[in-house]
Amino acid sequence: MNINIYYGGxxxxxxxxxxxxxxxxxxxxxxxxxxxxxxLHELKNNVTSLPHTLKEADGVILATTVEWLGINGWMxxxxxxxxxxxxxxxxxxxxxxxxxxxxxxxxxxxxxxxVNAWEMxxxxxxxxxxxxxxxxxxxxxxxxxxxxxxxxxxxxYRSISQKMQILPSSTLAIKQNILKETMDFTPQxxxxxxxxxxxxxxxxxxxxxIEELAGFYKDMLESSHINTEExxxxxxxxxxxGQANVKATYIFSLEDKKKSIILEIDPQEFNCxxxxxxxxxxxxxxxxxxxxxxxxxxxxFQGSFMKGSxxxxxxxxxxxxxxxxxxxx
Numbered sequence: 001m002n003i004n005i006y007y008g009g010x011x012x013x014x015x016x017x018x019x020x021x022x023x024x025x026x027x028x029x030x031x032x033x034x035x036x037x038x039x040l041h042e043l044k045n046n047v048t049s050l051p052h053t054l055k056e057a058d059g060v061i062l063a064t065t066v067e068w069l070g071i072n073g074w075m076x077x078x079x080x081x082x083x084x085x086x087x088x089x090x091x092x093x094x095x096x097x098x099x100x101x102x103x104x105x106x107x108x109x110x111x112x113x114x115v116n117a118w119e120m121x122x123x124x125x126x127x128x129x130x131x132x133x134x135x136x137x138x139x140x141x142x143x144x145x146x147x148x149x150x151x152x153x154x155x156x157y158r159s160i161s162q163k164m165q166i167l168p169s170s171t172l173a174i175k176q177n178i179l180k181e182t183m184d185f186t187p188q189x190x191x192x193x194x195x196x197x198x199x200x201x202x203x204x205x206x207x208x209x210i211e212e213l214a215g216f217y218k219d220m221l222e223s224s225h226i227n228t229e230e231x232x233x234x235x236x237x238x239x240x241x242g243q244a245n246v247k248a249t250y251i252f253s254l255e256d257k258k259k260s261i262i263l264e265i266d267p268q269e270f271n272c273x274x275x276x277x278x279x280x281x282x283x284x285x286x287x288x289x290x291x292x293x294x295x296x297x298x299x300x301f302q303g304s305f306m307k308g309s310x311x312x313x314x315x316x317x318x319x320x321x322x323x324x325x326x327x328x329x
Contacts, residue, residue, distance in 0.1 A: 001160055003028055004057045005037040006050075008064035008075025016101040016133040017065045019140045020149055024061060024099070027153035040074035047077045051086035054094060059160045062114050063099035071100070071110045079117045091123045095164075097156045098128035107132055124166045126159050127152065231288070232261065235295045236272050239326045243267075246325055248281040248318050256287045265325060282314035297328045 005025065009015045025035050040047055064075045098114040100107045111130045118125050129152050133139045244267050252261040264271040290309045293299035301322040304310035312319045
């Protein structure tokens with residue numbers, strides 16, 4: 001059995017959360033559990049790549065300290081990374097115990113935040129440890145408190161070993177609705193994206209490339225000769241290369257022009273025109289500027305979706321094929 005501990009505090013000596021997770025780790029190791037701890041404050045530049053560490057985990061302990069208001073920032077960053085880059089199928093099988101200690105106020109609210117976040121990710125939650133600590137020393141020396149902590153660690157072990165069933169939550173239904181509006185990446189693609197996001201040099205280079213392309217794009221627009229009566233139609237037809245297994249109807253809704261381009265793709269035929277379609281497999285909303293960036297090869301359909309400059313509704317698998325169906329140079 002493998003259990004990961006993610007500590008989201010600041011690592012201060014008198015942090016009561018450290019005492020709790022130390023006790024939990026001792027108990028679990030006595031039960032011959034493989035325990036791996038990740039101190040998020042020591043992994044600042046790599047937090048977004050940590051979701052891949054959940055691959056082999058059967059359970060996790062999310063531990064944080066409330067020193068002012070809500071959960072620690074690094075814990076929030078980790079949970080954000082799990083949402084954007086984590087393998088949701090794997091997370092759905094992982095049991096989580098929240099550990100929240102407060103030296104001020106708000107430990108219950110913070111614990112609820114962790115529970116809601118994990119359930120939104122699709123994971124399973126167990127009863128956690130939640131307490132207000134006025135004096136760290138007296139808290140650590142209290143034998144009754146230690147017994148409670150030990151019991152919670154044992155309960156996590158039992159939950160995992162017995163594959164305890166969890167009652168359904170409305171949070172899961174919300175998650176399913178939200179995921180309808182997000183791009184469906186494979187676990188491998190998500191892991192690669194998380195590594196890119198945590199690479200400062202890569203991110204800096206991307207920003208420099210975008211600035212350079214922006215200048216190039218501006219010059220290109222000034223000298224472009226797009227048909228003003230039916231803009232983009234000719235460019236889309238020229239760039240169409242087709243795919244033998246793609247048959248679908250797309251609607252490109254250009255928000256600033258209040259017009260829609262209909263694309264009817266079939267292995268035998270390709271139609272592209274301005275108009276209306278009663279039904280479509282995918283409806284894409286974007287500005288004419290975004291479409292022009294794609295046409296001139298400065299951007300891509302998937303890249304625009306990731307940036308948020310393009311939204312889609314319908315079969316998201318077909319959105320990913322657009323960059324294969326069209327070849328812009």
